[in-house]
Amino acid sequence: MYTTTTSDGQTMSVFDPAERAFAEAISRIIYCNPFMPERISCERAGLGAEFVEAACDWNRRADSYGQHPNIVRLNDRAAALAESARARLAGRAGGGAEGGAGPGERDLGLYENLVHFILHHRYSERLTGLIAPAPEQPAGRQRIDFWPAFLQEASRFLEIPGVRLPGQESPAHLLACLFQIRRAFHHIFNYIVGGSPAACRLRAAAWESIFTHDLARYRRALYQRMGDITTLITGPSGTGKELVARAIGLSRYIPFDPKSQSFCAESAGSFYPLSLAALSPTLIESELFGHRRGSFTGALEDRAGWLEICPPTGAVFLDEVGEVEAHIQVKLLRVLQTRTFQRLGDTQTRPFLGKIIAATNRDLAREMSDGRFREDFYYRLCSDWVTTPSLHELLDGSEEELHGLVLFIAMRVAGDEAEALAREVEAWIEKHLGRDYRWPGNFRELEQCVRNVLVRGAYHPAAAPAGHDACGFDALSESVRAGQLTADELLDRYCTLIYARSGSYEEAARRLAMDRRTVKSKVDQAKRIRSA
Helix, strand or coil, X not given: CCCCCCCCCCCCCCCCHHHHHHHHHHHHHHXXXXXXXXXXXXXXXXXXXXXXXXXXXXXXXXXXXXXXXXXXXXXXXXXXXXXXXXXXXXXXXXXXXXXXCCCCHHHHHHHXXXXXXXXXXXXXXXXXXXXXXXXXXXXXXXXXXXXXXXXXXXXXXXXXXXXXXXXXXXXXXXXXXXXXXXXXXXXXXXXXXCCCHHHHHHHHXXXXXXXXXXXXXXXXXXXXXXXXXXXXXXXXXXXXXXXXXXXXXXXXXXXXXXXCCEECCCCCCCEEEEEHHHCCHHHHHXXXXXXXXCCCCCCCCCEECHHXXXXXXXXXXXXXXXXXXXXXXXHHHHHHHHCEECCECCCCCEECCCEEEEEECCCHHHHHHCCCCCHHHHHHHCCEEEECCCHHHHHCCCCCHHXXXXXXXXXXXXXXXXXXXXXXXXXXXXXXXXXXXXXXXXXXXXXXXXXXXXXXXXXXXXXXXXXXCCCCHHHHHHHHHCCCCCHHXXXXXXXXXXXXXXXXXXXXXXXXXCCHHHHHHHHHHHHHHHHC
């Protein structure tokens, strides 16, 4: 039993043993990563025999959280226990009407966690409504009309005369934390789809990029410091690196201002993506740093770049950061080291207040070894690292995953015809590609497959799997034995097969002990020959 001994040797317990066990389960639920299996284990421990096994793994599905019977029962029991614990604290705090010693710090912490849990669930629907406001609402910061009710309820539970709770957080900070948690749930589920173990691990990694592995520490001290930590997202092309970046960048902490009764920044529109591979070096610098009039041909007026426009609660996303030239790497390194930059053609130093998120599908270790990527820049980029799995990894070990992903894409491209289209696409895949197809183009290729089947009733990949067409290993072996291939043709087709099997240029290059760009050129050449 958790109690605290006072100066006169007396102690007070807020909870009986059964209540304390439940309160401890709620505390573990609050602070664990919701996308890891431990979250469901904590719910099972809290509810005991009342736990509902059916569809209990809500953390694999976006549509069941909040309405699942386990969540409802946990909230109801937590609310009842918080009310009774509050009454005990109000009656016995400081040797009040019931007499006795003051409450122990451990019990106070458990009580505080109960209150945070029930406030989160009582206001979750209204907080979710702030993420995607109705079209008729005016743009800009909105007055939070439920703030007075939230303030009254939070104060009633957390400001008990004679009781000092461990957290001592203001209601405004508590509301800001709860809003961030709701946005993180929303964006992670919205941008990182799928119910496979690999998808759940990716959601869990995104959650830690937002809150760290220690949510309690984050809430106490780190909520205003995470902008200083750069997140690097790596993975094969077409695996949704920008979607992960969006989930992280749109889920940052936004302070709440009690005077204006509004959040200090908009929750939407604070993500600034820039594809570095698509722009010339001058345009990259102009887009990122801004420029002064006349600093280069075509600079007709002063212009602020993304680093200047990005607010303290926002994020700049540098896609394909492995493609940038050395002199831009130096400038970006300065931003990460000093949090300052200068516009092109200007000497004024300006602060960067937001967060940097970067992504690449390149093997940066090899790029550094070959002298194309600066080591000091690399070590500044990877303060936090997320790796996106290939589509093959997402599908591996989950028979239902392909159906879910195909249906998700079909809903976006076919509307009411989504179910029928999804069945048609799955039938085509089963018959012509097989369930073991490795999807070298990853999620982007699956989208192409759905669209191709929608338009033409068929999908023919550029690099088909072995055993399904003339690019298979058996066909290649026959061609080699017959002496039908030149050395270049043999290398082109072999590179193409390894690329199809491995799922990415990077992995194919590793297996072949070749440069990624050489592998890509060989695959592209093979595609041109096949299409000729």
